[in-house]
Amino acid sequence: MPEGHSIHRIARQFRANFVGKRVSASSPQGRFTAGAAELDGREMVAASAVGKQLFLEFGPKADETTSTEAPAPRILRVHLGLYGAWDFSGDISVDATIQASDGRIGQTNQRGTFLEDVAAELPTDPDALPDALPESSIGSIGAPRRARLRMAEGEKSSSLEDWPPPPVGAVRVRLLTEDTMADLRGPTACEVLDPEQVQQALAKLGPDPMVDSGKAAEDAFVKKAIKKPTPIGMILMDQSVVSGIGNVYRAELLFRARLDPWTPGRDVPERQLRALWRDWVKLLTIGVETGQMLTKDDLSPEEYRRAMARRSERHYVYKREGEKSLRGRGEVVMEDMGGRNLYWAPGWQKRPAPKPPAAKRAPKTTPKND
DNA sequence: TAATTATGACGAC
């Protein structure tokens, strides 16, 4: 689930429902007891995402405010890895456009109740998505899990006395305020850092369109990618080159760019690298606003409705091996690239001609043939 | 009930 768009949505959720509140931190699973104790009782003062990493900043402990030294903020850094997830419950302030485990599309209300009838109000024009979604969608959770549905169903019989709900499964960290709760399961990274360590973590990351906007960000991506001998399909997954792209967005970006994933970065024309960055900006924006990795953009209203209902209908090539109905854009194959499944359409995605070796003094006219 | 799978990243050779 978690490519870059999910993490930005999770950060939004924390900003909406946790920042500015005092937090009780615990580790029901027991694997993060010391870290939780260090955060327990602090106020969450900021929440942000860079690429696939989440940073939750906490203020000083109560007894630190009297200390002569400047109180050190503590930052919880979380990386969800392949299957980590945050589950929110309580007075979660936003309504999220979500897809339930059974494929239904709808929204959640403040206590996670699944509401189906709002699906009809969704815009049918994919290009209109980022601007057309109602304001209430901001701050929603990431992809829902069955657990959220159970929670929603349980709401009917539950009462306020059940608060907080008992942890279900292996909860690494539970963050609890008076009226909201966040449970973290299965992260690949979860640690408490000081500000300097945060800077070190950030320094390893390439630009993230949600954080680094404008030409400087695009240039930073191009500058790194254009000199690498590595296949562009690997480069897009390299978080030190560009942040937030995972296996789905990688495959879809390259299909949309008509670019052979095996093309070495240094053989990709600069204008095509710039186009890749701009398409990433577009796809990430849609992802953050909708919570879905919607990577097709030539859909009829009917196709759009189907894409919202079925994940497989949202992508051109990801997990579409054997797919032949690409409207003349070839057939999808699956290959291994660096230990990950790569999906692409060889008939459609081309390798640009390698650049001619750079001459010492580039002649203005066409060089003569020897 | 067991095996498989996953939208990730790291470290040992």
Next chain:
DNA sequence: TCGTCCTAATTAC
């Protein structure tokens, strides 16, 4: 290039 870590849902048996 491997193996490893972490969890839950899905699929196979």
